[in-house]
Amino acid sequence: MRLWGDIAVNGCNGRAAVHELSLIQSLINMVVKSAIENNIKKVTKVQLVVGEYHGVLPESLEFAFGILTEGTVCAGSELAIEKSALLLKCRKCAHEFHPDGYLYTCPICTAVNAELVKGRELYVHYYEGE
């Protein structure tokens, strides 16, 4: 048996769950890398698209962004969160709908397990800087 230690995010006990911290850490890594490549000295805004499927809280993302950007090219920038609503498609009658609650049940023909068309996004759309 072996014991492995792993620290995926900077140690931090804030109001954000570790989950949100690690997502924001990958966002910052991504933007910092791109900023270097594009010779950007200061990032002013980061636009993030978050699908409804993920159920992450915008407040905890913002909180994590605030602390993890300190000392980086993103410090002081705005995190703009664009929500992407769920869109499902019935596997039986092809009706497209937004689910009412947690069940992916078609409101027209009552078939279950509708297919996810949209709402699982989690990506940096763009950022602005100078």
Next chain:
Amino acid sequence: MKIIVGQDLLSANASQAGENRVLFKNHRLAVINLISAPGSGKTALLEKTASLLKGKLKLGVVVGDLYTARDAERIERAGVTAVQINTEGVCHLTADMVARALQEVSLDQLNLLFIENVGNLVCPVSFDLGERAKVALLSVAEGSDKPAKYPGIFREAMATVISKVDLLPYTDFDLPACLEEIQQINGNQQFFITSAHSGQGLSQWCAWLEQLAAGKFNGNSIASRS
């Protein structure tokens, strides 16, 4: 200046998961990502599974916990090689943690690898580890209202194990209603009604594992869908 990025936040994890998947495929290894709330009986199920499949399948276990090596020690006592990952506070395993742990495992010697995720019903669902199947566990002690409260894992699971059914007489757990609710979330999965204490349901579970290891369910792999 505006720079379009368009890169997924989980892309680093997804590409490592893809590499893990190729590695597993090259070794013809069936891999299960076991996900449940803390204490619902993942390790107990693996201990029992290890003794029931002894001589039939070669098992390996990678187990994630925030701290301690207690679970790996329990599994090794059951006669199976285990690698413990300590996430130091991180609430889920990631594909690269698993990749590093795999360096300690002789994959060629195994038919079936379990990855026991960190006890958590929410976050592990978002992190693909390269597994063939996600298996959800829900223990009778947690209550039968949980599927509707945490639908994500049941939506993605290839199988759900209801554990600790020896406790049914002592709780208000409504088994038929619970199964019905999980089925409404995802009707395309296998159910196992088990107790690690009494042994109930474990032979069906092990038979399913043998089929999985034999490559039976490769066609409709839920785990490999993006």
